Amino acid sequence: MMPGGFMGGAKDRLLPVSVPFRFFGAAAFFHVLAWLTLLWGADDLPRFIGGPGPVLAALHLMTLGVLAMAAIGASYQLLPVATRQPLARVWMARLSFWLFAPGLLILALGMSGEADSALWPGAILACAGLLLFALLTGDNLRRAGSLPIVAAHGGAALVALLGTIAAGLLLIGDFSHGYLADHASVAVLHMGVAAFGFMGLLVFGYSLILVPMYLLSRSVPTRPGWLQLGLGVAAILLFAAGRLMALPLLDVFALLIGLAAAATYLVLMRAAWKSAMRRRQGLSFVLLRAGWAGMVLGLLAGLVLAAGIDIPNGPALFGWIVLVGWLLTFVTGILQRIMPFLASMHATGRGGKPVRVSDLTAELPLRIHAVGHGLAFVLVALGIVLDLNVLVQLGAVAGLAGALAFAAFAGVVIVQVYRLGPPS
Numbered sequence: 001m002m003p004g005g006f007m008g009g010a011k012d013r014l015l016p017v018s019v020p021f022r023f024f025g026a027a028a029f030f031h032v033l034a035w036l037t038l039l040w041g042a043d044d045l046p047r048f049i050g051g052p053g054p055v056l057a058a059l060h061l062m063t064l065g066v067l068a069m070a071a072i073g074a075s076y077q078l079l080p081v082a083t084r085q086p087l088a089r090v091w092m093a094r095l096s097f098w099l100f101a102p103g104l105l106i107l108a109l110g111m112s113g114e115a116d117s118a119l120w121p122g123a124i125l126a127c128a129g130l131l132l133f134a135l136l137t138g139d140n141l142r143r144a145g146s147l148p149i150v151a152a153h154g155g156a157a158l159v160a161l162l163g164t165i166a167a168g169l170l171l172i173g174d175f176s177h178g179y180l181a182d183h184a185s186v187a188v189l190h191m192g193v194a195a196f197g198f199m200g201l202l203v204f205g206y207s208l209i210l211v212p213m214y215l216l217s218r219s220v221p222t223r224p225g226w227l228q229l230g231l232g233v234a235a236i237l238l239f240a241a242g243r244l245m246a247l248p249l250l251d252v253f254a255l256l257i258g259l260a261a262a263a264t265y266l267v268l269m270r271a272a273w274k275s276a277m278r279r280r281q282g283l284s285f286v287l288l289r290a291g292w293a294g295m296v297l298g299l300l301a302g303l304v305l306a307a308g309i310d311i312p313n314g315p316a317l318f319g320w321i322v323l324v325g326w327l328l329t330f331v332t333g334i335l336q337r338i339m340p341f342l343a344s345m346h347a348t349g350r351g352g353k354p355v356r357v358s359d360l361t362a363e364l365p366l367r368i369h370a371v372g373h374g375l376a377f378v379l380v381a382l383g384i385v386l387d388l389n390v391l392v393q394l395g396a397v398a399g400l401a402g403a404l405a406f407a408a409f410a411g412v413v414i415v416q417v418y419r420l421g422p423p424s
Helices: 018-040 054-083 090-111 116-142 148-177 183-215 222-244 248-274 283-306 314-346 363-386 389-420
Strands: none
Touching: 018 054, 018 090, 018 314, 018 389, 054 090, 054 116, 054 148, 054 183, 054 314, 090 116, 116 148, 148 183, 148 222, 183 222, 183 248, 183 283, 183 314, 222 248, 248 283, 283 314, 283 363, 314 363, 314 389, 363 389
């Protein structure tokens, strides 16, 4: 698997620029909205264990609005390039956005507790968009004969997405009908399969392509990649079994296996780094490495909780480390590379010359985002552990400032790509 080899003839497999960039632009918008909503519900975050309210809305704006939105946009464009297989139906990709984005807004309104009647309409629209994404991506991965390891990660992630959708719909129905014997356990299952199954396996799989490509390094070994996948899937299945059968001991084993999967992944990333031709990567790789640290820290925090060791407001802290310390940090770091990279492939400079990626990147907003994001993570984590709402509020303000700066960066890239290269 060559990190740069799949780029040959890549321009012939580019989608219309509006397709991936509408998802990236929406991710930047929902990033801001998530921090605003979290600021609104800051008083409830330290002791949050589920249930309608601003915190639930903020978490879904972050997970679906930023993480899933970015993953969908990247999948639609990068997978056809990597697999050398075109997307089956571009109109379906566009439709998935117009179902998913408005549906998420309506769903978040319902989850906030301000309009309970919005829950089902929002959920149906958002889930329809996600199912269209799963259909299109699954079809592309099915034809990805040259990248079996990436296709396997993606296929497992899509199965986890279907499980996430099913659990989410069960939880929404339980809000009004109360048919679940243990709502909290299903909520933990929903969060775990979404974070570690869907997003986690996508991160593991796509990293095998993206990290070596951006580092200009040799391809990573295939055998550890399969081990990484096997461990990851085993951990998720054990975790799901523990939730469904009410066997907490299985959570411990699942987290231990998850740590082994994370260790294998980090060995692969270290191998890519050691053979890199381009070592100076700027803020994007600072965020990626911070995200990897958040992944390990989150798994360790989960293991401590599963072992019965008390951590002040432990469930909220665990969720915060996994969602913000790991996934949001990693995704915003990788978007800093994906967006200018794809924009440069679409853009044309004077005389038809290629446009450099650096010419499409606004560095100051990215520095502001990195500082704001880091402060937000630390302050909110301290606020959760110490049960100090003022620290959560200050952290949310810092996160909002970082999100606004990131939106400015995204806006610059989008304006530039449309200015330098009209959408096809």
